[in-house]
Amino acid sequence: MVWIAIKLNKALTKVEKHGEIKSMVAVGPIAKIGDKYYIVGIDKKNRQALLRMNADLRIERERITADPKTEGAMGSPFVAAGKLHAMVGFMDRSEIWEITPDFAPLKKIKPSGTAFSSITLKDGGFAVLSQDLQTLDYFVERFNTSGQSIWRKKIYTLAKTGAGTPPVLCELPDGLCLVGGTNNRLLVARISADGQRVRITEDTRSGLSVPLNAMAGYLVGVLGNNIHVRGIAQKSGDDRYTSFHFVETPTP
Helix, strand or coil, X not given: CCEEXXXXXXXXXXXXXXXXXXXXXXXXXXXXXXXXEEEEEEECCCCEEEEEECCCCCEEEEEECCCCCCCCEEEEEEXXXXXXXXXXXXXXXXXXXXXXXCXXXXXXXXXXXXXXXXXXXXXXXXXXXXXXXXXXXXXXEEECCCCCEEEEEEEEECCCCCCCEEEEEEEECCXXXXXXXXXXXXXXXXXXXXCCCEEEEECXXXXXXXXXXXXXXXEEEEECCEEEEEEEEEECCCCCCEEEEEEECCCX
């Protein structure tokens, strides 16, 4: 199996360029700065890699993590304030690195807890979703354009019984939102821009349970200031799955 990177024209009607990623058995998130593309992948020896491709979609450089304990597995690249960042996972911690185009660290940022995902914000900063693995508390932490933490807020605790799904973090016109599942129910949290106010809405009306399969996550979108959540779920005692569309609005 060979992965193919393709670039479409502006009309999305034909392929302008393509390139092969022969060394990877899986590819993940991508970020772009200028005419360079940065892609996360897993190589044939099950090692995590970060690739840099040029404008012609040819691989220019690879960073292979041979030992996550000492080197850190670099993944989930993103661009904040025009700078390239990557989530870096070690055996006992996670960090966010601002890195050069050749993957050398310029700055190492240590979020509280174990970081799972991050999003770039419109003001040039970014937000990070993390979890305390002992208490199972989920936190959102907001950083400014210099990589300094502005605030950190506990959002909810994952129930030890009942299904849960990996949360999804996104930006709202007036703050952030976190969509997840706990105790077999869908949960939507609104977080003010300053991190001071959190409103949590749980789907207690539909009778639907969050999917047991962690891979069956949610598709989350923001339209205006409404949060739209789509996914699959099932009712208690029913083996059949059903699709759903849950809308959370600014006013209950």
